[in-house]
Amino acid sequence: MNPAEKRSIDPASQAMLTRAAKEKVPTAWDRLEAMRPQCGFGQLGLCCTFCEMGPCRVDPFGEGAVVGVCGADADTIAARQILRKVAVGGSAHSDHGRTTAMTLLQTAEGHGDYSIKDEKKLRQVARYFGIDPEGKETRALAKAVAQAALGQFGNQEGELIFLKRAPETRQKLWRELGIAPRGIDREVVTALHQTHMGVDADYVSLMKQSMRTALADGWGGSMIATDLQDILFGSPEPLRAKTNLAAIKADKVNIVVHGHEPVLSEMIAEASRDQELLAKAKEAGAEGIQISGLCCTANEILMRHGIPSAGSFLHQELAVMTGAVDVMTVDVQCWMPALKDLTEHFHTRLVTTSNRAKQLGTHHIEFHEEHALETAKEIINLAIESFKNRQPDRVEVPGVEVDMIAGFTAEYIYKMLGGRFRPSYRPLNNGIMEGRLRGVVGVVGCENPRVCQGYAHTELIRELIANDVLVVTSGCSATAAARVKLLQPETAFQMAGRGLQEICEAVGIPPVLHVGACVDNSRILIACSNMVLEGGLGNDISDLPVAGVAPEWMSEKAITIGWYAVASGISVWFGDPLPILGAPGLTQFTTHDVDKMVGAHWSFEADPIRCAHQVIAHLNAKREALKLRPMMYETQDAAAG
Ligand code: NFS
Numbered sequence: 001m002n003p004a005e006k007r008s009i010d011p012a013s014q015a016m017l018t019r020a021a022k023e024k025v026p027t028a029w030d031r032l033e034a035m036r037p038q039c040g041f042g043q044l045g046l047c048c049t050f051c052e053m054g055p056c057r058v059d060p061f062g063e064g065a066v067v068g069v070c071g072a073d074a075d076t077i078a079a080r081q082i083l084r085k086v087a088v089g090g091s092a093h094s095d096h097g098r099t100t101a102m103t104l105l106q107t108a109e110g111h112g113d114y115s116i117k118d119e120k121k122l123r124q125v126a127r128y129f130g131i132d133p134e135g136k137e138t139r140a141l142a143k144a145v146a147q148a149a150l151g152q153f154g155n156q157e158g159e160l161i162f163l164k165r166a167p168e169t170r171q172k173l174w175r176e177l178g179i180a181p182r183g184i185d186r187e188v189v190t191a192l193h194q195t196h197m198g199v200d201a202d203y204v205s206l207m208k209q210s211m212r213t214a215l216a217d218g219w220g221g222s223m224i225a226t227d228l229q230d231i232l233f234g235s236p237e238p239l240r241a242k243t244n245l246a247a248i249k250a251d252k253v254n255i256v257v258h259g260h261e262p263v264l265s266e267m268i269a270e271a272s273r274d275q276e277l278l279a280k281a282k283e284a285g286a287e288g289i290q291i292s293g294l295c296c297t298a299n300e301i302l303m304r305h306g307i308p309s310a311g312s313f314l315h316q317e318l319a320v321m322t323g324a325v326d327v328m329t330v331d332v333q334c335w336m337p338a339l340k341d342l343t344e345h346f347h348t349r350l351v352t353t354s355n356r357a358k359q360l361g362t363h364h365i366e367f368h369e370e371h372a373l374e375t376a377k378e379i380i381n382l383a384i385e386s387f388k389n390r391q392p393d394r395v396e397v398p399g400v401e402v403d404m405i406a407g408f409t410a411e412y413i414y415k416m417l418g419g420r421f422r423p424s425y426r427p428l429n430n431g432i433m434e435g436r437l438r439g440v441v442g443v444v445g446c447e448n449p450r451v452c453q454g455y456a457h458t459e460l461i462r463e464l465i466a467n468d469v470l471v472v473t474s475g476c477s478a479t480a481a482a483r484v485k486l487l488q489p490e491t492a493f494q495m496a497g498r499g500l501q502e503i504c505e506a507v508g509i510p511p512v513l514h515v516g517a518c519v520d521n522s523r524i525l526i527a528c529s530n531m532v533l534e535g536g537l538g539n540d541i542s543d544l545p546v547a548g549v550a551p552e553w554m555s556e557k558a559i560t561i562g563w564y565a566v567a568s569g570i571s572v573w574f575g576d577p578l579p580i581l582g583a584p585g586l587t588q589f590t591t592h593d594v595d596k597m598v599g600a601h602w603s604f605e606a607d608p609i610r611c612a613h614q615v616i617a618h619l620n621a622k623r624e625a626l627k628l629r630p631m632m633y634e635t636q637d638a639a640a641g
Contacts, residue, residue, distance in 0.1 A: 008314070008453035010483050012245040012399030016318035019396060025345055027317045028336065029449045044582025045078030051197035060582040070197060078583035079203035080195040082559065086210045087191040089560030092333050093519050094184045094221025095356075096261050098153055100228040103263050103369045105146035107232065108139050113267065113373040116142055117234035121411075125227045129161055142231070149224045155183030162219045166525070167532040169540040170569060174215065177597060179208050179567060181216035188213060203586045207594065211567035218564030223522040229300070233266055236303035236407035236516065243482045245315060246401045247292035247308035248324050253281045253387045254290050255380065256310055256319055259331035260517065262300035264353055264367045265293065267376035268329070269301055277380050284384050294319060295334050296475060296517035303407045303516050312476035313554075314447045320348050323394035327383035331367070332357045334446075334555065347389040349382060404487035406478070406514035410526040416509055425534040427507050432545060432623075433536050435632040436499035438468045439545030439619035440531075442524045444477050444561065448554035448576070454480040456551035456575055456608040461486055463612035465511045468497035468631060469619065472527070475518040477550075486512050498633045521561055524548075525568055538626055542569030542599025545622040547615045551575040551608055566600045571618060573611050577604035
């Protein structure tokens, strides 16, 4: 087997990996190899660097030190680290939400280059915040919504207002357990305090704060990001788009926007249509200006404008390897510092744009909402200049673009399922109740060079849909699914089980729904709430035959998402385990005992097919508890056989 085939299932990635090997340019996969064997203490969660009496490491076999210098044991050490990771992941999403709220506020006050694109959603979100939209003029209402959203960050007492969008039983449970988040920033600060030397040494208490902090992300920061972006940039609706490295065009000026916050990329997309800039690009010898995205920024602009995605997390270095990227902009999250050295092998200009994410020696063009269009034009001008330095003999864009359909929101699922006249989740719930649809599973999260790129995501999704499970997908998982045509309704339809096929046909949905970026996992929470409210599937999210899987995860954000899913009643499966296996009490709590508390728990399974069958067994158990009919075609087939 060609070594590149072990690293990725994507032929375009393989081509660029082969090129990198030939040119002796290291990539994440090579750096991982050089790092092996990775530290076992770290993997098991047994290393603590939180104070300067350490670093301490606890012996997993009980032969050496069993506690750190302060006396913290394995469970305390591992639990403190998980809580810190949850706080970091939640901060990433929530700070993104805050940026969006600030942008909405500025727009409402008449500053900057943005406008309100979805007034209907503005009115809807106003109601969630308890603001009566009746008779209010758009700008005044937007200002009230932005201020209410910003208030959620500094809230000290009470609870986050969006918790009310969860089923009542769940809200009550959160209150009883003392894990209803008070304010987004407050939970993060409390989490960090709790993990300081000499504070919390009770892993259950630390995990309760993990859930509270994570809920402040899922039902707070992430949900604010999603809702306010819909207001500002428009709510996505299903559209045709394309993905893969071939989104980079050899004959055009290429700007690849990488990161997470769509505030800048929205403007770059707009500026790329500027006649003056287009004329300049022509003058420089290019056929036009091509914008493509990477990671979650890609999903944001793909869902709203159909701008192609060059790829997911592990494509960032491979995109540069095409030799055709004139500028790559990065904002926040998931960009690798390795890009700096790599871009120096080519003519590519790397540009950092956020005052929170810089790199020594890398060109920095700081983005501020009030001069958004100006900054976007500056970046495009830089790309045109950079294009002039391109070395045509170094350009090699592999593969072809793959078509996909993306842009499903919780609201759109409503509309789609119930038709134009009576929006409702009834057909979805009915499909589950009558045994055509086994359940709904979110397949989400990152890529990780420890796993062959895209292998686990796509094998898992195929197995799930073949077993009548409707899949919703987001983030890098969605892009991986798109690359193997799983987001082409016709292709996925053929792979789907008979019951799922019937549902898809009846309501006109594909078997795999792309719901957006990782912050848009909040759409999945809302969809689950809607299913409970529709009736017939129990009183709480934990009653539903649903699950979440992150088969190739790597980031701290993924841990936060996992914990808010579990705290919301959705059991999750992760490919690689959390770094807790050296902590027996914490492992038992996370994988079992937490279920008695919130009705959901964690599992770890690296093999995608085995994982799919564990998930299916879980859905079956939930169906049985609800006393739902057996799966329609399984009984018929069994009778026939
Ligand atoms: Ni999610 Fe998006 Fe991808 Fe993982 Fe990174 S891009 S926010 S963290 S790697 S899915």
